[in-house]
Amino acid sequence: MLWAILMFNHFSLIIFLLISITFSISSVATTFYPIDYEDSRKEFRKVAKRLSMTHPDLIYNFFKVPSRIDSDLTTDYIYIPAKKMTEKLLIITSGVHGVETFTSSAIQQMFLNEILPTVDLNKMGLLMIHSLNPYGFKYKRRVTENNVDLNRNFILERGPFKDPNDKYQTFRDFLNPPEKLSIGFFSKISHIVKTLFYSIRYGRPAFRQAILQGQYSYEKGIYFGGKVNEPQVSLLKHLLLTTAGPYKEVFAIDLHTGYGKRGTCHFFGLGKNVKSNTDIIEKVFKGYKIDGGQEGNFYTTTGDFPRFVEQILKNKKTVVMTFEYGTLDSQTTLGAIESLRRSSVENQGVQFGYDSKDDQNKSIKDFLDMFNPPDPKWREKVLTDSRKIFPNVIKNFLAY
Numbered sequence: 001m002l003w004a005i006l007m008f009n010h011f012s013l014i015i016f017l018l019i020s021i022t023f024s025i026s027s028v029a030t031t032f033y034p035i036d037y038e039d040s041r042k043e044f045r046k047v048a049k050r051l052s053m054t055h056p057d058l059i060y061n062f063f064k065v066p067s068r069i070d071s072d073l074t075t076d077y078i079y080i081p082a083k084k085m086t087e088k089l090l091i092i093t094s095g096v097h098g099v100e101t102f103t104s105s106a107i108q109q110m111f112l113n114e115i116l117p118t119v120d121l122n123k124m125g126l127l128m129i130h131s132l133n134p135y136g137f138k139y140k141r142r143v144t145e146n147n148v149d150l151n152r153n154f155i156l157e158r159g160p161f162k163d164p165n166d167k168y169q170t171f172r173d174f175l176n177p178p179e180k181l182s183i184g185f186f187s188k189i190s191h192i193v194k195t196l197f198y199s200i201r202y203g204r205p206a207f208r209q210a211i212l213q214g215q216y217s218y219e220k221g222i223y224f225g226g227k228v229n230e231p232q233v234s235l236l237k238h239l240l241l242t243t244a245g246p247y248k249e250v251f252a253i254d255l256h257t258g259y260g261k262r263g264t265c266h267f268f269g270l271g272k273n274v275k276s277n278t279d280i281i282e283k284v285f286k287g288y289k290i291d292g293g294q295e296g297n298f299y300t301t302t303g304d305f306p307r308f309v310e311q312i313l314k315n316k317k318t319v320v321m322t323f324e325y326g327t328l329d330s331q332t333t334l335g336a337i338e339s340l341r342r343s344s345v346e347n348q349g350v351q352f353g354y355d356s357k358d359d360q361n362k363s364i365k366d367f368l369d370m371f372n373p374p375d376p377k378w379r380e381k382v383l384t385d386s387r388k389i390f391p392n393v394i395k396n397f398l399a400y
């Protein structure tokens with residue numbers, strides 16, 4: 001009997017240990033993912049405080065993002081100046097699209113905890129900006145409180161705000177049905193059929209361009225770029241100009257999720273029609289494939305953050321790159337249609353209400369799954385890939 005109890009206890013212990021090990025392995029990978037906006041900001045502030053012990057010259061600060069409903073929305077940042085020579089500056093930004101910050105802030109946490117201690121800061125400074133669109137992060141929207149896609153709002157001259165984007169008007173009611181949201185089998189099929197119809201009738205590149213370029217006239221619609229700049233634009237312009245001031249070369253990485261092959265990090269450059277330091281980009285991203293950017297079969301956008309960085313830092317050598325971690329295989333036709341459906345449905349619900357609580361829950365879940373997949377394997381892969389990519393491209397940036 002005693003033998004049986006002892007055996008049982010040993011067996012239980014082994015099972016317990018196995019469960020603990022499995023749990024700790026999976027939780028190591030996902031620890032950096034925050035529960036919500038407040039949790040993410042708290043952790044960012046915590047790491048800033050801890051890093052200031054080893055980097056006494058570290059500057060931590062934040063700016064408030066004004067809101068009609070929330071007085072506690074901030075964009076926080078850490079700046080560590082180069083120790084010896086102000087030659088190169090690395091900028092890493094998260095949360096241009098609010099709901100994508102779950103993942104991008106996890107990458108920033110991983111970077112600050114694991115990669116930063118291995119980086120040579122003698123001639124390179126670091127500016128890390130957390131949550132550029134805190135409203136979107138907190139309220140789980142891609143856009144700002146004004147329904148503005150911040151990545152279509154970084155505009156330095158008035159012109160684009162007056163652009164009606166006539167082509168968008170053709171698809172306006174299809175993209176933004178002005179009625180309560182009801183999600184069912186038939187509405188999904190109808191969406192697929194209509195998308196295919198428009199793609200065939202107008203051509204896929206033209207259809208995609210009309211939608212994704214951004215529009216500045218319909219405030220309740222998707223890809224609305226605003227009527228004026230959002231408050232972040234001038235705040236960020238000031239921060240970038242003052243911080244980058246003494247440096248000669250700047251490497252800016254803007255973190256996103258949602259576009260591309262599931263679990264893969266895609267790199268989007270600025271493309272050929274923008275002044276761009278192609279030779280440096282090739283050196284920094286040696287061995288990596290740079291996707292579309294603003295050329296070829298990809299679409300062009302107005303008011304995007306990378307171009308804004310390059311424009312305001314035009315007297316410097318700049319490498320600006322968007323890192324996109326794919327979720328829904330949106331590079332495929334079906335993936336692209338489903339991505340568009342989820343974006344359109346989420347906006348419709350917010351703007352015009354829901355037929356039922358069930359429709360609301362479904363729409364929110366689909367939207368979150370698209371930008372912040374809960375799958376531990378996806379989350380782990382994002383961090384594992386980032387652990388290889390970041391040291392590599394930084395090493396190349398320091399060496400060229």
Ligand SMILES: [Zn+2]
Nearest residue numbers: 097100256257
């Ligand atoms: Zn994004």
